[in-house]
Amino acid sequence: MDFSIRMIGVASTVFWILLVAFFASAVYSVKDLHLSLGEPQLTLKANSSITISIPINIENGGYYSLGDFNLTTKVADLNGTKITEGSIFIPTIKRGCELIALHNLTFSIDMLLEKGVYYLFNDSSFTVTALVSVKLAEVIPVKALSNFSVPWGAPFYNFQLGQPTCKPVNQTHVEVVVPISFENHAPVEINGEITIFMCNDEGTLAGQGASTITAPQGTLYIGEFVLYVQISEIGQKGFFEVYFSTQFLSYGPLVIPYG
Numbered sequence: 001m002d003f004s005i006r007m008i009g010v011a012s013t014v015f016w017i018l019l020v021a022f023f024a025s026a027v028y029s030v031k032d033l034h035l036s037l038g039e040p041q042l043t044l045k046a047n048s049s050i051t052i053s054i055p056i057n058i059e060n061g062g063y064y065s066l067g068d069f070n071l072t073t074k075v076a077d078l079n080g081t082k083i084t085e086g087s088i089f090i091p092t093i094k095r096g097c098e099l100i101a102l103h104n105l106t107f108s109i110d111m112l113l114e115k116g117v118y119y120l121f122n123d124s125s126f127t128v129t130a131l132v133s134v135k136l137a138e139v140i141p142v143k144a145l146s147n148f149s150v151p152w153g154a155p156f157y158n159f160q161l162g163q164p165t166c167k168p169v170n171q172t173h174v175e176v177v178v179p180i181s182f183e184n185h186a187p188v189e190i191n192g193e194i195t196i197f198m199c200n201d202e203g204t205l206a207g208q209g210a211s212t213i214t215a216p217q218g219t220l221y222i223g224e225f226v227l228y229v230q231i232s233e234i235g236q237k238g239f240f241e242v243y244f245s246t247q248f249l250s251y252g253p254l255v256i257p258y259g
Contacts, residue, residue, distance in 0.1 A: 034059040037130060040150045044109075044188050046247050051106045052128065052150055056088070058099040066093040067135040074129045075105055075150075077115065083107050083126065109249045120244075120251060121156050123185055125149040153185030155249075161196070161240060161256050169228065176207065176227040178240070184215040191215075192246030196225050197253075200235035207233075213246075235259070 038055030045051065052075060060066055069090040075083045084107040093099055105128075112119045128150055133143045162179030169175050176198065184190050195210040207229035215221040237259030243252030 034061070035132065037146070037148075040128065040148070042126075042150055042152065042187055044186060044248050048109045048248050049106050050109060050112075051104055052126065054103040054105070054128070054130075056099070056101045056103055058093055060093050060095055060097050060099075065095050067091065067139075069093055069134045070132070071103055072131045072133075073103065073105060075107065076127045076129070077112075078118075078124060080127070081115070083111060113249070113251060117251065117254065119152060119154060120249075121154050121159050123154050123157060124152045126152060153187060155184055155186040155190050155246070156244070157183040157185045159254075161242070161258075164198075164258060166229075166234075172231060173228050174231055174234065176229050176234075178209070178225040178227065179222070180211065180224060181220065181222045182215070183220050184217060187217060188248075189214070189216045190246050192244070194225075195243045195245070195252075196227070197241040197243075198227055198229060198234075198238065199241065200233060200238040201259075202235075204233055206230060206235075206238070 034057070036057045038057065041053045043051050043053070054073065056071065058066075058069070070087060072085070072087040074085040077083055084105055086103070086105045088101065088103045090099065090101075118124065126149065128148055130146045130148070131143065132146070133141065135141050159182040160180070162181070164176050164178045167175045167177070178196065178198075180194065191214050193210055193212050195208065197208045198206045200206055207227040209225040209227040211223050211225050213221060213223065237257070239255050239257045241253035241255055244250065244254070
């Protein structure tokens, strides 16, 4: 009987020694585990969506396989309001393996416009919160939290209508020329049309015009609208209603006073 008890004690001691050694080696092998999230890339697509792509690189040089790798991300605006979220799950990463993946977060431009027009005319950034969880040796759970920013370039940065100039056409109409300028800070070329409606201070439509635009990425666009306006309807003061239509968004009206 005493011999059996001693054997159980020895077995228990060996078990705990092996268990501690296993945990120690699993934790120690973390030094050979390399996990990196690459530089996020933001793209605009013709289907009115914005995609933030985050490269993931995992090199498991440790002694054991990794289990239940999960990356959960949340994108928020300047006010901390959630825009979208997503996750990527990898059941097993074998010992000695290198894994390269791309984690995509997609949301619509319309969702941004619902919050206001700030992002159309101002450079800004999105905040991405990333939570990484994994099981070392497929047993020991580990978590890490990280935050980083993704820059946003406004497609119509510093949009302006210049001072209108008038030139008589006949006894009833004048030609009104309205300068336009903006900088395209978006990651793509902008193609489309901008339409303006000129109204007097009573809200009566005096005239309208449209301009086709092509603005390569990172360039200053300068153009003009030409409107034929009834003299009887034009006033010293009034406002323009501006409508934007491009390959990835439509918005309007943007109201700009004049006079």
